[in-house]
Amino acid sequence: MSDETLSNLLTENRTFAPPADLAADANVKADAYAAAAADHEGFWAEQAGRLDWAEPFTQVLDDTAAPFYKWFVGGKLNVAHNCVDRHVAAGRGDQVAIHFVGEPGDTRSITYSDLKDEVSRAANAIEELGIVAGDRVAIYMPMIPEAVVAMLACARVGATHTVVFGGFSADALASRIEDCNAKLVITADGGYRRGAPSALKPAVDAALEKIDNATTAIVENVLVVRRTGQDVAWNTDVDVWWHEVVDESSTDHRAQAFDAEHPLFVMYSSGTTGKPKGILHTTAGYLVGTAYTHHAVFDLKPETDVYWCTADVGWITGHSYIVYGPLANGVTQVLYEGTPDTPHKGRWWEIIQDYKVTLFYTAPTAIRTFMKWGRSIPDEYDLSSLRLLGSVGEPINPEAYMWYREVIGGDRCPIVDTWWQTETGMMMISPLPGVTAGKPGSAMTALPGVGADVVSEDGVPVPNGSGGYLVLTKPWPSMLRTLLGDDERFVDTYWSKYKEQGWYFAGDGAKKDDDGAIWLLGRVDDVMNVSGHRLSTTEIESALVSHPRVAEAAVVGAADETTGQAVVAYVILREGASAGATGEELVQELRNHVAKEIGAIAKPRSIMLVPELPKTRSGKIMRRLLKDVAENRTVGDTTTLADAGVMALIAEGQKTST
């Protein structure tokens, strides 16, 4: 973010007080902050009362092996029971849990009773396939109810799931299956995207081939949902149809209680090195944290609200705020399979109108896309059911905030801009809709029970009006427990920078305004944020270098009006490797190569073929300078460059190619 944007942000002084009726009837009021501050553990122990425990915990927080914290020690519960069965037991079996909207227009409304039957059947079926507590299951699915059912079935039997976003490539899927040793993969023939069936099963087949499953047999079965009916290759040793085994299974399944710290899921996320990190979340603390924040930040009234989070279940937002938090709270929600522009650009607004959605949660990148399409599209629909809007994934710029507020929220709905991460599991910094007077572009303050501050390099909290690094100062229940198989990287990445203080280093830059409200300024490391998705510069560089024509690559995230950041790559070709495509054709080939290695989301927006890369004398690529070029700025300080002429060459090349 440039200094100019930053000072614009900090002079942003509009505020929007909560609507009076919402404030009067809010789930969480202002006193929650003081209560939580006075007794951190007591506050979270009270929130734990939102769940059904098979055995009560004996200690709220065990910090003896910090940063390897344990929450709700000695407690036992079953996550699926909490998200499904107990609502049925409470007489709410007929309430709709999920209004599913398929992209082609097919719909299904699934009540909590239906969901209980479906999850129980799936749990029986995967047990029949040999899955026991502690096993790992990879889920690679479109946005269909079976994805939610698969996750809950794993939770029910104590298997740890890792959901791999359907947009990831076979290679990315293979590395995740291998890293977590998945015994079962749950997938579908395909899903509908942009008006056509989009295959998934072939990527699973290719992934198994890549890990040489025929020899190593890591994956014993692939359970396949039939969604599109497209042709699939079938390996009878491994592949099983969902409708053959799940539909045939009994709806009776006794859910066993698991330890509070039983591993619930692993979510891979990009870090600063090429290898994605397997972020581990456990059972009780995660569910307490997501349930409480969903209740507090969305002010959920489960009997009357209709909630819709547009994220994919393949990301943490889908885990925490489609599956676990909302279902633990007994929500009625919409689940939509497809893209916002299929079959027309008003699809989302039509869904809000049809289902009378009251609480809506989406990402700034989507809002900016709709702004580009124009307000006449949402204006055609009745959006008067909405009462609260949420934003997540990246900073929401004031323009997008105002558009969201006025055009979608009819100037009446508060906006909750929620800052959090895959690692935090739950929202950490956000307005409380019945309490906070929101400012366009600020995530405002830490939620009750959360400690956040902005500090200097050497660990001193900065005064209001200044910027620094965002840290989390107190342990919270849904914190990641480690990186799968790599405790050392866990400690190094998050807990070593402010070891003395015991603070969690978030990797984000932030600023406190004159009132102490927090404004997020983006990542301070080599992680990019493209359309709210985290991508690692190094990971994309490795993908480029794995192409036989590429000698070296440098990747930067350049500011982009719609996607927040866009991937821009600078590539040096191998000498002598001149056979094959050149120019634009080669650039296309390289872009497709990245899509194949990682997934379409990682495709560079542009690739520049350059003769040299700017490096320090110690050989480190100076991405900062490349970012200046990519964002058409005057190139900054080049004094530490080993060869000062390099930037002139690159800038010259950029001019001629754009």
Ligand code: WTA
């Ligand atoms: C960024 C997504 C500003 C931030 C839930 C963080 C945000 C990273 C916001 C985590 C927000 C997320 N305002 N920045 N409201 N929400 N971020 O793990 O840089 O995919 O570190 O989790 O997204 O991305 P992740």
